[in-house]
Amino acid sequence: MAHVLGQNQYGKAENRIVRVYRDSTRHEIKDLNVSVALSGDFDDVHLTGSNANCLPTDTTKNTVYAFAKKYGIDSAEDFGITLARHFVDSTEPVRRARIRIEEYAWDRIRTPDSTSRPTGSEEAGHSFVRNGQEVRTTEVRYDGEYVQVVSGLKDLVVMNSTDSEFWGYIKDGYTTLQEAYDRILATQVTARWTYSYRGAEGESQPDWNRCYTQVKRHLLEAFAETYSYSLQQTLHAMGTRVLDNRAEVDEVRLELPNKHHFLVDLSPFGLKNENEVYYAADRMYGLIEGTVHREGVVPVIPAV
Numbered sequence: 001m002a003h004v005l006g007q008n009q010y011g012k013a014e015n016r017i018v019r020v021y022r023d024s025t026r027h028e029i030k031d032l033n034v035s036v037a038l039s040g041d042f043d044d045v046h047l048t049g050s051n052a053n054c055l056p057t058d059t060t061k062n063t064v065y066a067f068a069k070k071y072g073i074d075s076a077e078d079f080g081i082t083l084a085r086h087f088v089d090s091t092e093p094v095r096r097a098r099i100r101i102e103e104y105a106w107d108r109i110r111t112p113d114s115t116s117r118p119t120g121s122e123e124a125g126h127s128f129v130r131n132g133q134e135v136r137t138t139e140v141r142y143d144g145e146y147v148q149v150v151s152g153l154k155d156l157v158v159m160n161s162t163d164s165e166f167w168g169y170i171k172d173g174y175t176t177l178q179e180a181y182d183r184i185l186a187t188q189v190t191a192r193w194t195y196s197y198r199g200a201e202g203e204s205q206p207d208w209n210r211c212y213t214q215v216k217r218h219l220l221e222a223f224a225e226t227y228s229y230s231l232q233q234t235l236h237a238m239g240t241r242v243l244d245n246r247a248e249v250d251e252v253r254l255e256l257p258n259k260h261h262f263l264v265d266l267s268p269f270g271l272k273n274e275n276e277v278y279y280a281a282d283r284m285y286g287l288i289e290g291t292v293h294r295e296g297v298v299p300v301i302p303a304v
């Protein structure tokens, strides 16, 4: 029986890169993890052993570092687009590029020591503390014609200590869950969203950094302001809030693990637990996933 070479792609994964801007005593830094995947005319590489069409993964790694110096990193999205276009437009057998980037945020350390900070500032010019709140993500795809950008965030942990209920669900012979009229709702948000931007000639790019900050803000505000009867309902409210406020976004995909908090039985100690003492379970967890998109838009973010 004949076998067929199916979808394939290759490139250097997880290029860790820190770019320092030293133009003044107030340094700026970008901290990225960049993964390159190329696909195209690579049948011979797999089938015949000829590497004539193979751009080495080592070269893709070098390109990432060289471009960080040459073009700088204004945003992960912008950097990803520049790289994707380069690989496809300048190397014949490469037909498509996918650039995945994770970005780690750093805050400035505030210090009373005036020697380490620019005049008139309370923040250190060159000292940073890693901001552990969330990881920013982006995935850029380019096929020689169109650019597609899916940006996002992960590991954003949030909690409402009230304004959450869960009751009225199906009860069968296996149901033991007690209905809850005042519970903790906590989750670790993974969000991805698409931009209508396609990279056409003359099309202006969204302000990637501002859009990121605003999407994060709307996700958080919707989580905080929604009186929730299920995490599913909260998911819908979060996605809707983003679409209502960011015209450049077409689709929002959310993965929300329900970080269960169970009331501890304090009655053996003669104490009444009035929704005050919980056991925070880290697993198992309910996993609530869903996409909210504009009417007429075909969603492209895969459920993984």
Ligand SMILES: O=c1[nH]c(=O)c2[nH]c(=O)[nH]c2[nH]1
Binding pocket: 166, 177, 229, 230, 231, 232, 258, 286
């Ligand atoms: O918000 C929730 N959605 C569910 O589908 C569910 N299922 C469950 O056991 N607890 C919860 N909570």
